[in-house]
Every structure is written in C-alpha cells, then in structure tokens.
Amino acid sequence: MLKEFKEFAMRGNVMDMAVGVIIGAAFGKIVASLVEDVMMPPLGQLIGKVDFSAFFLSLDGKSYASLAEAKAAHAATLNYGIFLNNVINFLIVAFAVFLVVQQVNRWTKKPAPAGTPTTKECPLCAMTIPIAAKRCGHCTAQLSQS
8 A cells, every 4th residue: 555655746736736835824924924925015005004914804893903802802803904915915816817728828838620631642652651741761762842
C-alpha cells in the first residue's frame, strides 16, 4: 500500500497541484496585504477616514466602541467590514487567475478545426505525409507547394 501511495504522490499531476496550492496560498497572502494595507486605507480616507475592518454589528444589542472591545466582552458580532475586505480580496484573486488562465490559453496550441486536413498523399509514391511537407519522407521526392 505504501508503494502505491508513493506512485500516486509522485505522479506529475499531483505534484503540479501541490505546487499550485502552495503558490496560491502565498499569492493569497500578497493579495490580502494589497487589499488591507494598500487599497482599503486610501479608500477609507476618500469616504471619510473610515476603517472598513472596524465595521461590525453587535448582535446582543449592546454598543461597543470597537470590534476588539466587543470580542473581549465575548459578544456575538456580525463583522461586515471584514467580509467586505474578503470580498475585495476574492475579486482581485479571481481577476488575477482569469488573466493567468487567459494568457496560458493563448500560449497553448489550438487544435486544427474539425474537417481541416492535416495530411496529404505524395503524388509519386501515394504514401501519407504531413500537409506542410516539402519533401516526401518515403520516396524523398521534392513536392510542389500548393
């Protein structure tokens, strides 16, 4: 069983996925820092010196000066400011992944459309050769470009 697990874990797809998860986690931290430390403070300043992560609603009906104070009192809170930061994080990550996938799709070869011939017959030996061939690989005849 250990041998089978080793074979499974060492397959290319599993290793690629593991690397992707690790890089994705690191990328997530970078994006979280971008949103919380770079984007939200100026946005909060524009709106009126507001810190979005401090927006919360106390569910016990009491009023607290800050989220930290509410948490210290073990009050149930609805932290919609933190949720807003996380939504923005998600949108940035989703957009970045979209751009990466779009670029990778441009790099990969697109298959020939169905019905497009990829081979032809040599006029001298009647063997099948690639459509772009300039010389027959079987009889070595020089082919005219058409």
